[in-house]
Amino acid sequence: MVRLRVTVTVNGTAHEHDVEPRLLLVHYLRDVVGLTGTNVGCDTSSCGACTVLVDGESVKSCTMLAVQADGTVVTTIEDLARDGALHPMQQAFHEHHGLQCGFCTPGMVMAAVSLVDENETLDEQAVREGLEGNLCRCTGYHNIVKAVLAGAVAMKRRPRPWPSPTPRRRG
Amino acid sequence: MAVTDAPAARVIGTRLLRKEDPALLTGEARFTDDLQIPGALRMAVLRSPFAHARIRGIDTSVAAGMPGVVAVFTGADLRDLWAAPMPCAWPVTEDMKNPEHYPLAIDTVCYAGDGVAVVLARTDVEARDALDAIDVDYEPLPAVVDLEDALSDRVLVHDALGTNTSYVWELHTDAEAVERAFAEAVHTVQERYVQQRLIPMAMEPRACAAVPQPFGGDLTLYSATQIPHILKVMTAVTLGLPEHQLRVVAPAVGGGFGSKLDVYAEELLCVALARKLGVPVRWVEERTENAQATIQGRGQIQEIELAADADGRVTAVRVRLLADMGAYLQLVTPGIPLLGAFLYSGVYDVPAYSFTCTSVFTTLTPTDAYRGAGRPEATYAIERAMDALAARVGLDPTELRMRNFITADRFPYTAPTGLVYDSGNYEGALVRAKELAGYGELRAEQARRRAQGGTRHLGIGVSSYFEMCGLAPSRVLASLNYSAGGWESATVRILPTNKVQVVTGASPHGQGHETSWAMIVAERLGVSPDDVDVLHSDTALSPLGLDTYGSRSLVVGGVAIDMALDKVVEKARAIAAHQLECAEDDLELDAGTFRVKGSPDKELALAAIAFAAFTAHDLPDGMEPNLEAHVTYDPPNFSWPFGTHICVVEVDEETGQVDVLRYVAVDDCGNQVNPMIVEGQVHGGIIQGLAQALFEEAVYDEDGNLRTSTMAEYLVPAASDVPALVTDSTVTPSPTNALGVKGIGEAGTIGSTPAVINAVVDALSHLGVTDVPMPASPLRVWSAIQAARHAGGSQ
Numbered sequence A: 001m002v003r004l005r006v007t008v009t010v011n012g013t014a015h016e017h018d019v020e021p022r023l024l025l026v027h028y029l030r031d032v033v034g035l036t037g038t039n040v041g042c043d044t045s046s047c048g049a050c051t052v053l054v055d056g057e058s059v060k061s062c063t064m065l066a067v068q069a070d071g072t073v074v075t076t077i078e079d080l081a082r083d084g085a086l087h088p089m090q091q092a093f094h095e096h097h098g099l100q101c102g103f104c105t106p107g108m109v110m111a112a113v114s115l116v117d118e119n120e121t122l123d124e125q126a127v128r129e130g131l132e133g134n135l136c137r138c139t140g141y142h143n144i145v146k147a148v149l150a151g152a153v154a155m156k157r158r159p160r161p162w163p164s165p166t167p168r169r170r171g
Numbered sequence B: 001m002a003v004t005d006a007p008a009a010r011v012i013g014t015r016l017l018r019k020e021d022p023a024l025l026t027g028e029a030r031f032t033d034d035l036q037i038p039g040a041l042r043m044a045v046l047r048s049p050f051a052h053a054r055i056r057g058i059d060t061s062v063a064a065g066m067p068g069v070v071a072v073f074t075g076a077d078l079r080d081l082w083a084a085p086m087p088c089a090w091p092v093t094e095d096m097k098n099p100e101h102y103p104l105a106i107d108t109v110c111y112a113g114d115g116v117a118v119v120l121a122r123t124d125v126e127a128r129d130a131l132d133a134i135d136v137d138y139e140p141l142p143a144v145v146d147l148e149d150a151l152s153d154r155v156l157v158h159d160a161l162g163t164n165t166s167y168v169w170e171l172h173t174d175a176e177a178v179e180r181a182f183a184e185a186v187h188t189v190q191e192r193y194v195q196q197r198l199i200p201m202a203m204e205p206r207a208c209a210a211v212p213q214p215f216g217g218d219l220t221l222y223s224a225t226q227i228p229h230i231l232k233v234m235t236a237v238t239l240g241l242p243e244h245q246l247r248v249v250a251p252a253v254g255g256g257f258g259s260k261l262d263v264y265a266e267e268l269l270c271v272a273l274a275r276k277l278g279v280p281v282r283w284v285e286e287r288t289e290n291a292q293a294t295i296q297g298r299g300q301i302q303e304i305e306l307a308a309d310a311d312g313r314v315t316a317v318r319v320r321l322l323a324d325m326g327a328y329l330q331l332v333t334p335g336i337p338l339l340g341a342f343l344y345s346g347v348y349d350v351p352a353y354s355f356t357c358t359s360v361f362t363t364l365t366p367t368d369a370y371r372g373a374g375r376p377e378a379t380y381a382i383e384r385a386m387d388a389l390a391a392r393v394g395l396d397p398t399e400l401r402m403r404n405f406i407t408a409d410r411f412p413y414t415a416p417t418g419l420v421y422d423s424g425n426y427e428g429a430l431v432r433a434k435e436l437a438g439y440g441e442l443r444a445e446q447a448r449r450r451a452q453g454g455t456r457h458l459g460i461g462v463s464s465y466f467e468m469c470g471l472a473p474s475r476v477l478a479s480l481n482y483s484a485g486g487w488e489s490a491t492v493r494i495l496p497t498n499k500v501q502v503v504t505g506a507s508p509h510g511q512g513h514e515t516s517w518a519m520i521v522a523e524r525l526g527v528s529p530d531d532v533d534v535l536h537s538d539t540a541l542s543p544l545g546l547d548t549y550g551s552r553s554l555v556v557g558g559v560a561i562d563m564a565l566d567k568v569v570e571k572a573r574a575i576a577a578h579q580l581e582c583a584e585d586d587l588e589l590d591a592g593t594f595r596v597k598g599s600p601d602k603e604l605a606l607a608a609i610a611f612a613a614f615t616a617h618d619l620p621d622g623m624e625p626n627l628e629a630h631v632t633y634d635p636p637n638f639s640w641p642f643g644t645h646i647c648v649v650e651v652d653e654e655t656g657q658v659d660v661l662r663y664v665a666v667d668d669c670g671n672q673v674n675p676m677i678v679e680g681q682v683h684g685g686i687i688q689g690l691a692q693a694l695f696e697e698a699v700y701d702e703d704g705n706l707r708t709s710t711m712a713e714y715l716v717p718a719a720s721d722v723p724a725l726v727t728d729s730t731v732t733p734s735p736t737n738a739l740g741v742k743g744i745g746e747a748g749t750i751g752s753t754p755a756v757i758n759a760v761v762d763a764l765s766h767l768g769v770t771d772v773p774m775p776a777s778p779l780r781v782w783s784a785i786q787a788a789r790h791a792g793g794s795q
């Protein structure tokens, strides 16, 4: 079977592997790199549980092949907390009870971080619309929306070293 | 640090942040499919594309030779592995029909998604590739998708049963009184409601892994289950295994809502095949499989009649229910409608009541418990019917409810069904909800809009609910023929360093038990919640338990912990009295320290007692060392949380679009251990119930094919589809347990569905609309408006 070489920087570490061309990025991250924080919730790119940042932009990692991620910088949920402290967005989810079972949470938090990165200002409606692609079955979204708004404020207040996904563009 | 450093302030009732969160927020938590299991084979299941077909033959030879494939088995190949068919633990009547059901179909498939063969391969992808190469020769049979059609027995789902009716179950308080009430009634209403089938769609798909020990016969089953304890017993029975050699672990579980309260074919297959081959076997469900082969919820046709006097006081309720079992009876399938049977008279003082349920098989995915399980369905019927009655009598719906409530001074209240409602203040919750919603102004605004004659109509929907919660007393469950108890077990162990271990039989999947249980312990022992470790969801750590469903965890499992704490404290008190040389009665425990009343300097901290109990150097004569207590608690009654929800919608007459403008919920679950967690449960529940009202439906075509088998087709709401919520609570403690708690997990779902549909119908009532079927999609709403116009025009 054909295998192709990919080089991907995941959470700051370079990885080089030969993979099947049909391997999805999410399965590459989970099964090859061994980072299982990114979850798989559907097979139609509908749930957002698999959301990661690729070159700083949020991507459903089930919509991308591992080979398409060749040469990119990927950030997963495992990279947000640093030195035993939660990222401001993670902290906001914690403080506002923005999670219950926690299965949607890694994807939700990654989507939220990128939403805040991409928008100067956010209000409730913008958060609801911005998270349209991320489904949660437990929380009814009420506390997630509160958490994202609070996380946005906290991220502005403490811009670095927090959200680390620096490269905004490829190449 | 020592207990004396712990704050003396109360812990119970505070909004303590969850202990569970950090692991979940950082991706560190392990869900079943995250487990690293070296050498595990991947299992994939071939599922029937037909709703009903005879299997003439299966050719697995090509698949068996494919790359990575280790083995392929059909139902016939594995028949000898099962000591008993798949379990159904709720034979509600003696003569209930229950078709034999094995993890893989052998001769006939009875729903689209029924498993017919399995592949074991090195990787998931190889296993799934091989499924395509299995050749099954099917002889299609007619499908039965309509409940009333199923009842006619025109086509049988299971030939051997000779009928599609599984059972008929009745509950009559006094049949004559019901007849008399209807004969004498001034007002009657007769309504028919359809509870569409719902797909629970927990975000984490089902997953399991069976890991055999190479020697000694022990086996561990990891599963994304709500019920590790029940699963262990049932797996042992179904496979004829020694139960003590089986360990079941539920790692982090990504939601269940009842759908992971079951014993599934895939769990049994993983165990059986891991034993057969002597290697670990694991499986994870795809979303389409989740839609087809995980149980579905609801699926009922309800006929409800109310009799009332001239003032609108309800004198009798009569219910006829037709319930869809699907193709087979799963773990508690037949019991679900019975759970609702006790709630159709609602929060009202109804003297006479009768209920009949007929349950039928169809060639569709089996149904079973889904958030609320029978109780949302019942509440929907009575709360919709109460609105219909209010319209008939000409009363505001809240006024009609006030007239009929069981008033606060009547508790404990013995219902005509024989059950005792522990406590309640239904008026209080309604009054508060009206206040928060601005009910008076809303009605005025509605009148204004109607007078102006626009096309965007305002609707205000009310629903007052209660819940038979806790799934409790074993004696009562026995009277319903349920084959398990309603108890829960708990152990509290104060370690020599004064850290505390709690072992619980409840098995959480997002409800925050670790935090709530730690809070109960912290409050009683004066330790920090961080010093409490809660062990759960692993039958090796917690061998006895009945798991988590039916909002039973706090009201049964949490109370068990409180009782175990009583025992531990009692023992600590005896040690303290011994060492301080005083009478036990002279001691009071305050913030983790025993003090001799009246002698403030004579005291002994629990930390010191814990260490003394461990060293056992100086204990009262005959006392066993260590501070540990175990309790199994069988509650004396169900608990009955309640509340009122008010939903405000705007309905566009031209498009049928429903926008929820405001949603207010006032719930009463008795005392709250952690109000933050309570609110979270309420929020999630409301949106799940609102989703039944407006979005969700498992749609089957006439051949029994599921048309909504992906998240792209099945409308799980997103953040942008739902409103912000206004929640509040009243507090009416339960008198049946020392914590005064009731349970809250299903309340939101029970209260919300009727509130939303009542609002939609209310918005359009002046146009002659009296009902809108669920889910109230724009097309359905628009059609209801057209139908009402047409009916109005032809009069």
Ligand code: FES
Pocket (backbone or CB within 6 Å): A039, A040, A041, A042, A043, A044, A045, A046, A047, A048, A049, A050, A051, A060, A061, A062, A063
């Ligand atoms: S798993 Fe990627 S969107 Fe659902």
Ligand code: FES
Pocket (backbone or CB within 6 Å): A098, A099, A100, A101, A102, A103, A104, A105, A135, A136, A137, A138, A139, B203, B254, B255, B510
């Ligand atoms: S927290 Fe359970 S799905 Fe979002």
